Amino acid sequence: MADVNRGNRPLSPHLTIYRPQWTSMSSILVRITGNALIVAALMIVWWFVAAAAGPEAFATANGFVTSWFGDLVMTLSVLGLWYHLLGGLRHLVWDSGRMLDVDKSELAAQMMMVLSVLLTIFTVIVV
């Protein structure tokens, strides 16, 4: 046991040879959306700090956040935020021991994608 080869063992088949699955893709998207939200979050912090600093600073930050680029980041972030929220909800359901079967998990993944788009459209209309 002690002299077993630790550094050069064969690796298990990895991401590149797997066919995309609802379960893996929906899980990876939760991670991507969650971490990508830092961009919008820092823009919002900048917007609040500028508003606290005064009208000139606010004009600069608000101009950037409400520009076409800011709108694009915010709209995509709303989509990412709704998706990540639904992904978190799925994790909480999983943690309670429910919906762990593959077919139910895939159904949840499909619902997350449909609902996040619908909630984003709803948000854009209301806001």
Added chain:
Amino acid sequence: MAFLTDRKRATGMGSAKTGTHHHWQMMVTSVALLVLTPLFIFTFGSILGSSYEEVIAYYQRPFPAVVAILTLLVGFFHYRLGVQTLIEDYVHGFARKAAIICMICVSYAAAAFAIFAIIRIAL
């Protein structure tokens, strides 16, 4: 070292001890954010694009201000835990520690700036 068995190497080291605490904090902040983020999306979203005076007046009201403070505080704490998991999965060695420390500092700094700014607007 080469003469130690795997069993001998592991004996007495104990468990990592802190893994469940990270998960529990993630669960608590997730549940809080399930309520906070929709409130924040619709309060912040409704005032974004308004004039300076309207924004200041809006965030002097208790409800939008407290929703914003709680969302950014809990949100950045949740982010600090989540990004640590991301870094642990993809970054190795010294760079891992450096990246985790860096992102923890960024998270708390961003939360501090946001809360200071909102309180300053509100008061």
